[in-house]
Amino acid sequence: xxAAAPLDLEARAHSEHAQELRLWLRLLTCxxxxxxxxxxxxxxxxxxxxxxxxxxxxxxRYPEGLKMKELSHRLMVTGGNVTGITDQLVAEGxxxxxxVEGDRRAFRVRLTARGHDAFAAMALQHERWIVExxxxxxxxxxxxxxxxxxxxxxxxxxxx
Numbered sequence: 001x002x003a004a005a006p007l008d009l010e011a012r013a014h015s016e017h018a019q020e021l022r023l024w025l026r027l028l029t030c031x032x033x034x035x036x037x038x039x040x041x042x043x044x045x046x047x048x049x050x051x052x053x054x055x056x057x058x059x060x061r062y063p064e065g066l067k068m069k070e071l072s073h074r075l076m077v078t079g080g081n082v083t084g085i086t087d088q089l090v091a092e093g094x095x096x097x098x099x100v101e102g103d104r105r106a107f108r109v110r111l112t113a114r115g116h117d118a119f120a121a122m123a124l125q126h127e128r129w130i131v132e133x134x135x136x137x138x139x140x141x142x143x144x145x146x147x148x149x150x151x152x153x154x155x156x157x158x159x160x
Contacts, residue, residue, distance in 0.1 A: 034133045041129055046122050051077070053126070055085050056111060056119045059095060065110030067100060094118055 039050050046053075058066060058074050066074070072082045086109055089095040094115035100106040111119060134142060 034130070037133065038126060038129050041125065042122065045125060046118075048122065051075075051081070052085055052089065053119075053122055055082065055089070056094065056115060057123070059109060059111045060116070060119050060123070063110065065098065065108040067106050067108055069106070071109060089115070 035050070042048050042050060042053055054075055055071060058071060068079060068082055068086070071086075072079045075082065086095060086097070090097060093112055095109050096112050097107040097109055100108050137145065
């Protein structure tokens with residue numbers, strides 16, 4: 001593999017490995033390649049990161065805002081990570097913190113008007129990148145892939 005070649009987890013699999021393992025590695029590789037494109041695009045076009053985008057996406061879904069603990073839970077990261085990202089976004093005027101009535105230690109975070117506008121532009125471009133990632137499939141193939149992955153998801157949920 002050359003230095004310029006992308007990381008390809010699928011290259012770890014051999015024909016003697018179970019088809020399920022080869023499929024799993026292909027899914028991971030596709031996911032990583034798409035995520036890499038999104039990370040680069042966010043950095044180059046919006047001077048932001050995927051974690052910042054993800055935090056703003058959560059806040060977009062909850063106009064009244066979320067407590068820091070709720071954000072941490074939804075993003076599946078530590079409170080320290082959320083605090084650091086939130087501090088940056090507050091400094092840029094994209095989000096604001098407000099006190100939670102009855103809880104002096106808690107803060108609610110929500111997008112500012114500027115944050116809504118910035119996120120709307122990012123979200124539109126993000127959708128374009130995801131659509132481009134699947135341009136190699138026709139509508140029927142997209143439906144089939146969605147349905148089959150839904151079956152995998154349902155099976156995993158049933159095993160919990």
